[in-house]
Amino acid sequence: MSRVKALIRRPGPRLAEGLVTHISRTAVDTGLALRQWEAYARTLRAHGWETVEVPAADDCPDAVFVEDTVVMFRNVALIARPGAPSRRPETAAVEAELVALGCSVNRVREPGTLDGGDVLKAGDTVYVGRGGRTNADGVRQLRAAFEPLGARVVAVPVQRVLHLKSAVTALPDATVIGYGPLVDTPSLFPRFLPVPEESGGHVVLLGEGKLLLAASAPRTAELLADLGHTPVPVDISEFEKLEGCVTCLSVRVRDLRT
Secondary structure (H helix, E strand, O other): OOOOEEEEEOOOOOHHHOOOOOOOOOOOOHHHHHHHHHHHHHHHHHOOOEEEEEOOOOOOOOOOOHHHHEEEEOOEEEEOEOOOHHHHHHHHHHHHHHHHOOOEEEEOOOOOOEOHHHEEEEOOEEEEEEOOOOOHHHHHHHHHHHHHHOOEEEEEEOOOOOOHHHOEEEOOOOOEEEOHHHOOOHHHOOOEEEOOOHHHHOOEEEEOOEEEEEOOOHHHHHHHHHOOOEEEEEOOHHHHOOOOOOOOOOEEEOOOOO
């Protein structure tokens, strides 16, 4: 059995109605989006990840962005309470899949709100974005869930983008990368590497030095390759129109006990 799994969720027929907050709405080609999602899932599998498809939520336009429903730390899942009320029905099926995988489950409770896209792990440091979708009580509940497990939780202000991980992600050595104009306080990160494109600030660690990133960031791919990484580009143009990125489309579960 694979020790690395990725939860994914098929885009629904209402995808084009998804929320946008920091960009202008443009037309989404739902047929192309489905093909891009299928290619994204194939890419994960090609690099050793077993994909687990959460049942579709066709009444929830944003459900494809499954990362926002949960935060993983080791074998513990903290089920989110999304800041947008329309997204809260997305969490139940994700919780059921994680229970079936053997994860321990906690939940963010009212009045806390927390979106998974606001949480960035770099080693044992857990950065949590305090902004539009995640409130102070959500940050408090994340601390309570993960600090006893050895996490160091650092709150980060987020104002310029939807989620913390809309601005920054981390390389395997815990260097944080991001597009400078969208990062509120880069000095909060011990090592920060600016990248030349907005979408270049989003990478998924596939293992063995391979980094999944958007095809819309070719100069960033060149920079990362020059630093010894192996970029793995995927086209997610239709999801980028909805403020989505490569991290949003899956929940990576690395520490299952099998």
